[in-house]
Amino acid sequence: xxxxxxxxxxxxxxxxxxxxxxxxxxxxxxxxxxxxxxxxxxxxxxxxxxxxxxxxxxxxxxxxxxxxxxxxxxxxxxxxxxxxxxxxxxxxxxxxxxxxxxxxxxxxxxxxxxxxxxxxxxxxxxxxxxxxxxxxxxxxxxxxxxxxxxxxxxxxxxxxxxxxxxxxxxxxxxxxxxxxxxxxxxxxxxxxxxxxxxxxxxxxxxxxxxxxxxxxxxxxxxxxxxxxxxxxxxx
Amino acid sequence: xxxxxxxxxxxxxxxxxxxxxxxxxxxxxxxxxxxxxxxxxxxxxxxxxxxxxxxxxxxxxxxxxxxxxxxxxxxxxxxxxxxxxxxxxxxxxxxxxxxxxxxxxxxxxxxxxxxx
Numbered sequence: 088x089x090x091x092x093x094x095x096x097x098x099x100x101x102x103x104x105x106x107x108x109x110x111x112x113x114x115x116x117x118x119x120x121x122x123x124x125x126x127x128x129x130x131x132x133x134x135x136x137x138x139x140x141x142x143x144x145x146x147x148x149x150x151x152x153x154x155x156x157x158x159x160x161x162x163x164x165x166x167x168x169x170x171x172x173x174x175x176x177x178x179x180x181x182x183x184x185x186x187x188x189x190x191x192x193x194x195x196x197x198x199x200x201x202x203x204x205x206x207x208x209x210x211x212x213x214x215x216x217x218x219x220x221x222x223x224x225x226x227x228x229x230x231x232x233x234x235x236x237x238x239x240x241x242x243x244x245x246x247x248x249x250x251x252x253x254x255x256x257x258x259x260x261x262x263x264x265x266x267x268x269x270x271x272x273x274x275x276x277x278x279x280x281x282x283x284x285x286x287x288x289x290x291x292x293x294x295x296x297x298x299x300x301x302x303x304x305x306x307x308x309x310x311x312x313x314x315x316x317x318x319x320x321x322x
Numbered sequence: 323x324x325x326x327x328x329x330x331x332x333x334x335x336x337x338x339x340x341x342x343x344x345x346x347x348x349x350x351x352x353x354x355x356x357x358x359x360x361x362x363x364x365x366x367x368x369x370x371x372x373x374x375x376x377x378x379x380x381x382x383x384x385x386x387x388x389x390x391x392x393x394x395x396x397x398x399x400x401x402x403x404x405x406x407x408x409x410x411x412x413x414x415x416x417x418x419x420x421x422x423x424x425x426x427x428x429x430x431x432x433x434x435x436x437x438x
Binding site: 107 | 333334350351379383386
């Protein structure tokens with residue numbers, strides 16, 4: 088299930104958004120920018136829904152922060168505000184918001200816009216079944232991983248299904264930190280009880296299999312893991 | 323100007339036909355708005371116009387979501403002018419309170435309608 092961070096302080100809007108979207112999306116609410124910043128450390132999100140007038144500042148500051156963060160550059164941002172000023176709308180879009188929706192929001196309009204946005208992203212991702220990042224060649228269709236060896240040849244790495252899912256997710260989002268819970272949410276069914284330890288075991292196994300490139304998967308102390316290119320390989 | 327936007331009320335009922343959502347939202351509105359008007363009054367008395375603008379923005383946002391058109395417009399006009407004028411006629415707060423009372427009575431009326 089796609090996870091959306093809703094940064095909103097209006098209790099009525101929170102209740103409405105929850106009623107409209109909770110069946111289709113996993114919603115995480117923050118009513119202050121400070122809380123949203125903390126949540127960014129604990130979760131990864133597939134979309135941000137941001138109000139502008141917040142108790143501790145303007146939501147556009149958070150929007151700018153996200154767009155300047157490499158790991159969130161491609162994540163959609165919807166601004167939802169009662170501010171109808173056209174210059175505020177333009178500023179929001181120029182700062183990287185994907186859409187600006189004025190309150191009161193029509194629930195069907197909101198649902199449709201979100202659905203369309205995710206569909207377009209998925210179509211774009213699906214148009215390329217093959218992904219190369221540094222020494223790694225990932226074939227999504229065949230679910231195969233190859234690594235480039237120092238002599239220029241390639242070698243197929245045999246990964247289990249779950250290992251492939253975890254590795255592909257990390258590699259595709261280079262630099263983005265995933266908490267263990269994020270990885271569980273994305274790689275396992277929601278109804279299965281998986282502990283953090285299981286994630287650690289899978290990651291340890293992936294690291295062993297992709298040797299000598301084990302360091303590409305880095306542990307983020309107290310949080311989880313990320314795929315990190317060595318400095319000399321930065322694109 | 324219409325006090326309440328029936329269109330917005332219908333939208334809320336489209337989300338949840340049982341009326342539970344609407345009832346919950348009316349309760350929140352009834353609790354939050356008087357507090358916000360009080361905060362607004364205090365901010366204006368302390369000449370904290372930046373905070374007054376923030377508070378009026380919150381009142382407008384909730385009002386729009388509840389279909390409280392007249393209150394949203396009144397507070398919206400005030401929000402637009404406050405940073406320029408840096409002053410406020412005390413009568414305005416009384417007007418907001420009055421408009422809120424009319425609005426909540428009307429919203430409660432919709433609740434009674436859906437209960438009968």
